[in-house]
Amino acid sequence: MSALARTALSALHLSYDTDEEKMPPHVLLAHQKYACTPSDSDDPTSVLTPPSSGKNILLHSCCAPCSGAMIHEMSRLNLNVTVIFYNPNIHPYAEYLIRKEENLKFCLKLKINFIDLDTDKDYGQKLWFKLAKGMESDAERGNRCTMCFDMRMMRTAEYAKENGFEVIATTNATSRWKDTEQVDSTAQAAADKHGLEYWRGSWKSDRLTLLKYQISAGERFYKQEYCGCTYSLRDSNLWREKEGIGKIKIGGEEAGLGSRWFTDASVDAEEENQDVVDSFFADANAVADKVEEGGNRRDAWKVLKGDELKELYEERNKGENGGKGLNNW
Numbered sequence: 001m002s003a004l005a006r007t008a009l010s011a012l013h014l015s016y017d018t019d020e021e022k023m024p025p026h027v028l029l030a031h032q033k034y035a036c037t038p039s040d041s042d043d044p045t046s047v048l049t050p051p052s053s054g055k056n057i058l059l060h061s062c063c064a065p066c067s068g069a070m071i072h073e074m075s076r077l078n079l080n081v082t083v084i085f086y087n088p089n090i091h092p093y094a095e096y097l098i099r100k101e102e103n104l105k106f107c108l109k110l111k112i113n114f115i116d117l118d119t120d121k122d123y124g125q126k127l128w129f130k131l132a133k134g135m136e137s138d139a140e141r142g143n144r145c146t147m148c149f150d151m152r153m154m155r156t157a158e159y160a161k162e163n164g165f166e167v168i169a170t171t172n173a174t175s176r177w178k179d180t181e182q183v184d185s186t187a188q189a190a191a192d193k194h195g196l197e198y199w200r201g202s203w204k205s206d207r208l209t210l211l212k213y214q215i216s217a218g219e220r221f222y223k224q225e226y227c228g229c230t231y232s233l234r235d236s237n238l239w240r241e242k243e244g245i246g247k248i249k250i251g252g253e254e255a256g257l258g259s260r261w262f263t264d265a266s267v268d269a270e271e272e273n274q275d276v277v278d279s280f281f282a283d284a285n286a287v288a289d290k291v292e293e294g295g296n297r298r299d300a301w302k303v304l305k306g307d308e309l310k311e312l313y314e315e316r317n318k319g320e321n322g323g324k325g326l327n328n329w
């Protein structure tokens with residue numbers, strides 16, 4: 001057993017086989033590759049308490065980068081994690097395939113089960129658009145997103161119930177672009193409906209955010225540039241136009257902003273720091289209000305001056321340290 005494995009074990013009181021030769025790949029990932037391991041000196045809020053109902057976790061995943069730290073932590077805690085990919089909200093199809101295939105490849109590498117709920121090229125899109133009707137102009141974190149989380153978590157919980165999982169979790173809970181209460185309440189409702197436990201963890205702690213960027217850079221994951229749906233693509237591009245940033249690119253070797261792949265944890269984190277997140281949401285919400293009042297979307301984006309609207313978002317979730325830490329999608 002290496003010195004690193006021994007240190008990690010004494011700090012964490014883990015119970016799995018410590019002979020690295022025999023460890024499955026996902027446990028090795030937890031042990032060896034990334035240095036970010038909790039210790040007694042860590043902020044207690046960043047230490048995860050394992051779920052109480054059982055060890056079989058069905059993890060709803062939106063993409064590989066958001067799944068890395070969660071899989072890492074679940075493996076470290078000796079839990080059985082299975083990834084389920086059900087994301088009818090990712091458009092266009094080319095982007096959907098990139099995100100799905102990369103998540104699949106990561107799970108194959110770690111020898112973790114990957115459930116793909118697609119039955120055809122529609123992958124639930126028609127139903128998603130039907131449910132999103134009337135909410136096309138909502139800003140991110142609005143009612144459309146509640147519907148979007150509801151739809152994905154209900155299907156996840158249904159699958160979990162049918163297949164003997166005791167606990168569900170979602171990678172949406174790792175992202176500061178998402179409203180924690182919105183993510184948690186929709187997942188909790190889905191779990192309650194099917195008599196399951198929803199694992200609420202401190203997934204946005206600075207420790208796990210750093211770990212997420214480290215894994216993403218280590219695995220050289222594809223760096224997606226917007227949340228997923230066609231409306232988030234539209235609004236992200238309009239915001240970029242206002243900020244003078246290049247348009248989002250789907251696939252290919254180059255991204256609209258920064259590098260195409262995660263390569264450096266601190267540089268990657270800086271591209272989407274808290275100021276970027278706050279500026280985007282301040283603008284997006286103001287535009288949604290103007291559109292609701294009958295204004296033109298493109299004109300609304302053009303007249304905004306991001307800074308003066310930031311106060312709108314002062315109460316939003318900013319993670320630890322009042323938002324001074326790292327951020328993620």
Ligand code: SF4
Pocket residue numbers: 089090140141144145148149227228229230231232
């Ligand atoms: S912005 Fe993201 S969470 Fe909201 S509806 Fe679109 S894909 Fe779903």
